[in-house]
Amino acid sequence: MGSSGEIERGVFEKIDENWDREVAFLRGMVRRPSTLGNEAHVQRFVAGELRGMGLAPDVWEIDHAEIARLPGYSPVEWSYAGRPNVAAVLKSSGNGRSLVFNGHVDVVPATPEHHWTVDPWGAEVQDGRMYGRGAADMKAGVAAMVYATRALMEAGVTLAGDLVLQTVIEEECTGNGALAALARGYGADAAIIPEPFGRRLLEAQVGVMWARVTVRGKGAHAERASASVNAVLAAVPLLGAVKELEAEVNGAPGRPPQFDGIEHPLNYNVGILRGGDWASSVPEECVFEVRISCYPGEGLEAVEARFKDKLLEAAGKDPWLSENPPSISFYAFRAEGCAIDRDEPVAASLVDSHRRVTGEEPGFFSFTGTTDARFFNLYHGIPATCYGPAGANLHAPDEWVDLESVREVTKVLALSAIDWCGTV
Numbered sequence: 001m002g003s004s005g006e007i008e009r010g011v012f013e014k015i016d017e018n019w020d021r022e023v024a025f026l027r028g029m030v031r032r033p034s035t036l037g038n039e040a041h042v043q044r045f046v047a048g049e050l051r052g053m054g055l056a057p058d059v060w061e062i063d064h065a066e067i068a069r070l071p072g073y074s075p076v077e078w079s080y081a082g083r084p085n086v087a088a089v090l091k092s093s094g095n096g097r098s099l100v101f102n103g104h105v106d107v108v109p110a111t112p113e114h115h116w117t118v119d120p121w122g123a124e125v126q127d128g129r130m131y132g133r134g135a136a137d138m139k140a141g142v143a144a145m146v147y148a149t150r151a152l153m154e155a156g157v158t159l160a161g162d163l164v165l166q167t168v169i170e171e172e173c174t175g176n177g178a179l180a181a182l183a184r185g186y187g188a189d190a191a192i193i194p195e196p197f198g199r200r201l202l203e204a205q206v207g208v209m210w211a212r213v214t215v216r217g218k219g220a221h222a223e224r225a226s227a228s229v230n231a232v233l234a235a236v237p238l239l240g241a242v243k244e245l246e247a248e249v250n251g252a253p254g255r256p257p258q259f260d261g262i263e264h265p266l267n268y269n270v271g272i273l274r275g276g277d278w279a280s281s282v283p284e285e286c287v288f289e290v291r292i293s294c295y296p297g298e299g300l301e302a303v304e305a306r307f308k309d310k311l312l313e314a315a316g317k318d319p320w321l322s323e324n325p326p327s328i329s330f331y332a333f334r335a336e337g338c339a340i341d342r343d344e345p346v347a348a349s350l351v352d353s354h355r356r357v358t359g360e361e362p363g364f365f366s367f368t369g370t371t372d373a374r375f376f377n378l379y380h381g382i383p384a385t386c387y388g389p390a391g392a393n394l395h396a397p398d399e400w401v402d403l404e405s406v407r408e409v410t411k412v413l414a415l416s417a418i419d420w421c422g423t424v
C-alpha cells in the first residue's frame with residue numbers, strides 16, 4: 001500500500017470512474033417507490049448491488065416481539081412481514097476502529113403527485129439535479145455510502161477495522177429499522193448517516209412523537225345539521241390549542257444552546273385530518289394527527305402529558321367537547337432528542353475529510369427533525385453524526401438532490417472510513 005496521498009488518489013479515481021454507475025444505482029433506487037410497507041423492492045435491489053461488490057448481505061425481517069422490549073422502540077400498528085432490513089460487513093483483518101454507514105431506504109408519500117412538475121418516481125436529471133421522492137432523503141446518501149465502499153474495495157484499500165453497511169426501513173415513522181439492525185449486532189465504534197444535510201455535520205436533533213386525536217360528533221342527515229354536531233367543526237378549537245401550545249413551547253426559556261440561532265425549533269405539525277364520508281351527512285367523527293417535538297433531554301412522558309393537558313383544557317371550555325372529550329393517543333415515533341459533541345473523533349474525521357475533498361470548512365447544524373442517529377448515540381454509546389449531500393424539497397413536491405454534492409460526499413465518506421478505521 002502506498003502513501004496516504006496515493007491511497008487517496010486511487011480511491012478518488014475509482015469514485016470518478018464509477019460515477020455513471022453510482023448515478024444509475026441511485027436512479028434504480030428512486031424508481032423503486034419505497035413508502036411504508038413497500039420497501040422490499042428497493043432492499044432487494046440494494047442487496048443485489050452489495051452482492052455484486054463481493055459482499056454477503058444479510059437480508060432479514062424485523063422480529064417485532066424482540067425489538068418491542070428495547071429502549072428507543074416505537075409502537076407500531078402494522079406488520080414487518082415482507083419488509084426486510086439489509087446489512088453487510090466489509091471484514092478487516094486488522095485491529096482498527098470499526099465504522100457504520102447507515103442509510104434509510106423508506107420514503108414518505110409523494111401524493112398529490114399532480115403537484116409535481118416531474119414524475120416523482122422517474123429519477124429525471126436536469127441541470128445536475130436528480131428529481132424524485134427519496135432522491136435526496138436519502139437514497140443519494142445510500143448511493144454515496146455504497147459507492148464509497150465499492151471504491152475502497154476496488155482501489156485495493158484494506159481497512160484495519162470493519163466497515164458495516166446498514167440500509168434500514170422506517171426511519172420516517174419509527175426508527176425501528178435502525179433499532180433492529182443494532183439489536184442484530186451491526187454496531188461499531190462510530191457511525192455516519194449520510195442524510196441530505198448539505199455537507200454539514202449534525203450536532204443535535206429534536207425528539208419527535210406522533211399524536212392522534214379523535215373527536216366525536218353527533219351524526220345526522222344534513223337536513224338536520226343545525227340540530228346535530230359536526231365532528232370536523234368540533235375539532236377546530238382543538239387545532240387552535242395545538243398551535244397555541246406550539247407557540248408556548250417555542251417561547252419557553254431553557255432552550256438548549258444548539259438550537260439558539262433557530263427561529264422556530266419545535267414544530268407541531270397537523271399532518272393528517274380526516275373527517276366525514278358524505279357531503280350530505282354530518283360527520284360523526286374527525287381524526288387528526290400531529291407530529292410534535294421536543295428538545296434533547298426532555299422526557300417523552302412529560303411532553304405527551306403537556307400535549308394531552310393542553311387539548312383537554314381547550315375541550316373543557318367548549319360545551320360539546322367538555323361533555324364529549326376527545327380521545328388522545330400516541331403511536332409510531334417515540335424518538336428522544338439527542339446531541340453529539342463537535343469534538344467527537346468521528347466528527348473530526350469527517351471535518352478533515354471534507355476539507356481535503358472540498359478545500360472548505362464544513363458547518364455544523366442542529367436539525368429540527370429526527371434521524372436514526374439517536375439509536376447509536378443514546379442506547380449503544382456509539383458516537384454518530386449525519387453528513388450527506390445537498391438537496392431540497394424533502395417531503396414536498398419536486399424533491400431533488402444535487403448530483404455533484406453526491407460525488408463529493410462519496411469521496412468524503414471513503415476518506416473518513418480510511419481515516420477512522422486505518423489501513424493495513
Ligand SMILES: [Zn+2]
Pocket residue numbers: 104137138171195196
Ligand atoms: Zn431522511
